Amino acid sequence: MTSTHSPLHVVIMGVSGTGKTSAAQYLQQHLGWVYAEGDEFHSEANVAKMRSGTPLNDDDRAPWLASIATWMTEQAAAGHNTLVTCSALKRKYRDILRAATGRVVFLHLTGEKAVLAQRMDSRVDHYMPSSLLDSQFATLEPLGEDEAGVVVDVAGSKDDVAAAALAAVRKFAG
Numbered sequence: 001m002t003s004t005h006s007p008l009h010v011v012i013m014g015v016s017g018t019g020k021t022s023a024a025q026y027l028q029q030h031l032g033w034v035y036a037e038g039d040e041f042h043s044e045a046n047v048a049k050m051r052s053g054t055p056l057n058d059d060d061r062a063p064w065l066a067s068i069a070t071w072m073t074e075q076a077a078a079g080h081n082t083l084v085t086c087s088a089l090k091r092k093y094r095d096i097l098r099a100a101t102g103r104v105v106f107l108h109l110t111g112e113k114a115v116l117a118q119r120m121d122s123r124v125d126h127y128m129p130s131s132l133l134d135s136q137f138a139t140l141e142p143l144g145e146d147e148a149g150v151v152v153d154v155a156g157s158k159d160d161v162a163a164a165a166l167a168a169v170r171k172f173a174g
């Protein structure tokens with residue numbers, strides 16, 4: 001969608017398995033905004049590290065976050081609102097994304113670890129093992145009160161989560 005307003009970036013964040021990709025695909029279908037899957041911005045080394053069951057560290061994540069922010073800025077320059085999936089676990093990671101041109105808001109998907117582990121284990125062809133959930137939760141810094149965003153619980157069905165996510169984005173988009 002092209003707009004005369006400052007482009008809006010909605011970053012769908014949260015630990016692995018919260019349904020970021022599922023929610024983003026639904027939003028993309030309903031809003032028609034350009035969409036970036038954060039997983040696809042990881043280096044091969046990062047993917048290999050996660051696949052082997054080792055958590056990423058700040059140094060691993062820095063170039064990944066920078067490349068996502070660059071994509072967001074490029075899209076904003078073209079006048080596009082965007083949807084981005086990115087775990088964005090720490091506030092300082094979100095600061096990197098917030099530095100992109102345009103308005104950046106976060107849709108934080110949250111759920112119980114056991115539920116997420118079960119969903120991850122039923123996912124096929126994905127490098128991320130559910131054994132990394134402990135470190136994902138340990139690393140997660142929830143949105144601060146001064147961070148533009150909204151929290152959506154993912155205990156319900158995909159349809160429930162999608163509807164809540166769409167309602168939240170429509171509020172942000174005005």
Ligand SMILES: Nc1ncnc2c1ncn2[C@@H]1O[C@H](COP(=O)(O)OP(=O)(O)O)[C@@H](O)[C@H]1O
Nearest residue numbers: 016017018019020021022119123156157158161
């Ligand atoms: N609300 C939901 N209820 C049940 N299963 C879900 C829900 N949301 C996502 N899933 C499933 O859980 C797995 C993880 O979802 P995914 O969208 O890949 O999460 P993420 O991108 O955050 O890692 C996938 O197999 C997906 O189909």
Ligand SMILES: O=C(O)[C@H](O)[C@@H](O)[C@H](O)[C@H](O)COP(=O)(O)O
Nearest residue numbers: 015016017021039056061087128
């Ligand atoms: O910062 C990280 O440790 C990773 O980015 C991680 O948070 C992310 O979740 C993986 O890329 C797995 O991808 P999914 O979130 O799609 O499972």
